[in-house]
Amino acid sequence: MAETVLNLIWIALGLAIVAVAPRYTMLGASGPGGGFIPFAAGLVVAGCGLALFLRSARQPPSIWPVRGVWMRMGMIVGGLAAITLIMPHLGFILTVMPIMIVLMQAVERQSWWTALLTSTIATFGVYFLFTRLLATALPRGPLGF
Numbered sequence: 001m002a003e004t005v006l007n008l009i010w011i012a013l014g015l016a017i018v019a020v021a022p023r024y025t026m027l028g029a030s031g032p033g034g035g036f037i038p039f040a041a042g043l044v045v046a047g048c049g050l051a052l053f054l055r056s057a058r059q060p061p062s063i064w065p066v067r068g069v070w071m072r073m074g075m076i077v078g079g080l081a082a083i084t085l086i087m088p089h090l091g092f093i094l095t096v097m098p099i100m101i102v103l104m105q106a107v108e109r110q111s112w113w114t115a116l117l118t119s120t121i122a123t124f125g126v127y128f129l130f131t132r133l134l135a136t137a138l139p140r141g142p143l144g145f
Helices: 002-023 037-058 065-091 092-106 112-133
Strands: none
Touching: 002 037, 065 092, 092 112
16 A cells, blocks of 8 residues: 555656646757756656556555665665765765765675775766766865866
């Protein structure tokens, strides 16, 4: 029952985003406007919610996660909250890389070398994608990056 309600919430949230997105420019002369990505994301959220809703109607109810799973989910949410709070002060790279290392170590149980290598590649890859390819400003830290 709870899973069905949650899936209906995803559908409603996605449709609400789709309904609000056209208030912003969808497509302009220079390409997609500010409402295009939220519109597309709303469609994806509503579509995934619908797929989960239809799948849950055909399957027996699932068992809620055990305590360890709740702890890992809480750590991920805490890590994202920490990134949100710390990034304006330390910048993107100095915030995301250490938090990603800790999360990979604690949540995914990766070795330190795997966590360090993966977080370094992912952090600099995302930094390059946003700053160079998409020409988007990311918060700069005290070291200038």
